Amino acid sequence: MTTVIKNGTIVTADLTYKADVKIDGGKIVEIGPNLSGDEVLDATGCFIMPGGIDPHTHLEMPFMGTYSSDDFESGTRAALAGGTTMVVDFALPSPGQSLLEALTMWDNKSTRANCDYSFHMAITWWGEQVFNEMKTIVQDKGINTFKHFMAYKGALMVNDDEMFASFQRCAELGALPLVHAENGDVVASLSAKLLSEGNNGPEAHAYSRPAEVEGEATNRAIMIADMAGCPVYIVHTSCEQAHEAIRRARQKGIRAYGEPLIQHLTLDETEYFNKDWDHAARRVMSPPFRNKQHQDSLWAGLASGSLQVVATDHCAFTTAQKRFGVGDFTKIPNGTGGLEDRMPMLWTYGVNTGRLTMNEFVAVTSTNIAKILNIYPKKGAILVGADADLVVWDPKRSKTISSKTQQSAIDYNVFEGKEVTGLPRYTLTRGVVAVEEDTIKTRSGHGEFVRREPVTAVSKALSTWKEITAPRKVERTGIPASGV
Numbered sequence: 001m002t003t004v005i006k007n008g009t010i011v012t013a014d015l016t017y018k019a020d021v022k023i024d025g026g027k028i029v030e031i032g033p034n035l036s037g038d039e040v041l042d043a044t045g046c047f048i049m050p051g052g053i054d055p056h057t058h059l060e061m062p063f064m065g066t067y068s069s070d071d072f073e074s075g076t077r078a079a080l081a082g083g084t085t086m087v088v089d090f091a092l093p094s095p096g097q098s099l100l101e102a103l104t105m106w107d108n109k110s111t112r113a114n115c116d117y118s119f120h121m122a123i124t125w126w127g128e129q130v131f132n133e134m135k136t137i138v139q140d141k142g143i144n145t146f147k148h149f150m151a152y153k154g155a156l157m158v159n160d161d162e163m164f165a166s167f168q169r170c171a172e173l174g175a176l177p178l179v180h181a182e183n184g185d186v187v188a189s190l191s192a193k194l195l196s197e198g199n200n201g202p203e204a205h206a207y208s209r210p211a212e213v214e215g216e217a218t219n220r221a222i223m224i225a226d227m228a229g230c231p232v233y234i235v236h237t238s239c240e241q242a243h244e245a246i247r248r249a250r251q252k253g254i255r256a257y258g259e260p261l262i263q264h265l266t267l268d269e270t271e272y273f274n275k276d277w278d279h280a281a282r283r284v285m286s287p288p289f290r291n292k293q294h295q296d297s298l299w300a301g302l303a304s305g306s307l308q309v310v311a312t313d314h315c316a317f318t319t320a321q322k323r324f325g326v327g328d329f330t331k332i333p334n335g336t337g338g339l340e341d342r343m344p345m346l347w348t349y350g351v352n353t354g355r356l357t358m359n360e361f362v363a364v365t366s367t368n369i370a371k372i373l374n375i376y377p378k379k380g381a382i383l384v385g386a387d388a389d390l391v392v393w394d395p396k397r398s399k400t401i402s403s404k405t406q407q408s409a410i411d412y413n414v415f416e417g418k419e420v421t422g423l424p425r426y427t428l429t430r431g432v433v434a435v436e437e438d439t440i441k442t443r444s445g446h447g448e449f450v451r452r453e454p455v456t457a458v459s460k461a462l463s464t465w466k467e468i469t470a471p472r473k474v475e476r477t478g479i480p481a482s483g484v
């Protein structure tokens, strides 16, 4: 059966034009005027865009003594409801655990996914086994990204020597390291001091993670990657200090990428000063929300290209779970939701305000990350042969965000009450209509794992340059006798 999307305007990362899109077998098979098919979807007044890709989610993640509450079913349903057609989650081995064993656990969780997905593998410890398994992960399992946490001391955190060793391995394998960049030692020390002074509420979470903590770690991660000869991707870039480190590195020709979250772009630190403990705790995440100056910096980075991707870090905990931290902010599970809201919020606060063009919107929600992860143009493109992961975007549809109508399993929404204008009329996952306005027709199990091959153009260029500029022994004749 063929499907044709008619009467719309195609918007990609670099083009805007009127054409119909024909789909067969889950792929785009034709783009042009006056196409016909068995099923017709009307896109009058709408933009046809590549479906969003969210490269940063934590679905059913074991963390801080509990599990994040959205699993692959509710999480990907939320994604599709908001126009996102692919998520990339993190397989997290416990310290000492085999990477392959962790991957099997995540494979089992993802069987109920409603849209396509992939995994990043986390490096939470270091040893010969990890070194060896990284090759299998890349070459056999189709995963070309490894995540490193510089924070969460005593749990997920890795030290500089471990990071350098892992980054060098990434360079050999054509893989991309991802980094959660916060100085975990300083955070641990500031947290202990705040608690000892009786500062135990959710606002102390923000005090314990000032922008300098992130800026220092971002710069360190980039320098370590440069020495290892690999590109680096900094997740949840939240402040000017971290953005500045990325910007400066890029100006020097270093391949560093930055990923602001929709939460950091649109919500600020005043949330933590709310008198309602639950309100503040629900917004506890790392890095914390910042002030308006930091937000302006992030928006400017997206427009100018020094930051490339907008993600969510969707890691949703219920109010009851957040209350584990009453009396001790370090026990509040870190994380917020956003999968359903990323695209409408970014359109509303980005495109509708003139901070982003429509093409920049597509670039930062889909195409740039597809290229970085080496899945373009299968994903992130409207081209013949690409997967028909598409969103028919109605720029006039509005709603007020509310936890009462959301797909996420949790009992609140950090964007509660925000008015958004710009919503999907249809979301298609590999050609199947999963969302038609307010009607959700998702199919659990429809989602497929997306393999990502190693050696992206960037990795190859960097390893070539590293080899050319590698230290070489100077061969000498007539070496004088030892002076002893």
Ligand SMILES: NC(=O)NCCC(=O)O
Pocket (backbone or CB within 6 Å): 058, 180, 236, 284, 285, 286, 287, 313, 315, 334, 335, 336
């Ligand atoms: N970001 C956050 O607070 N929670 C999820 C885990 C992480 O990405 O650090």
Ligand SMILES: [Zn+2]
Pocket (backbone or CB within 6 Å): 180, 235, 236, 286, 287
């Ligand atoms: Zn993180």
Ligand SMILES: [Zn+2]
Pocket (backbone or CB within 6 Å): 056, 057, 058, 313, 315
């Ligand atoms: Zn995360």
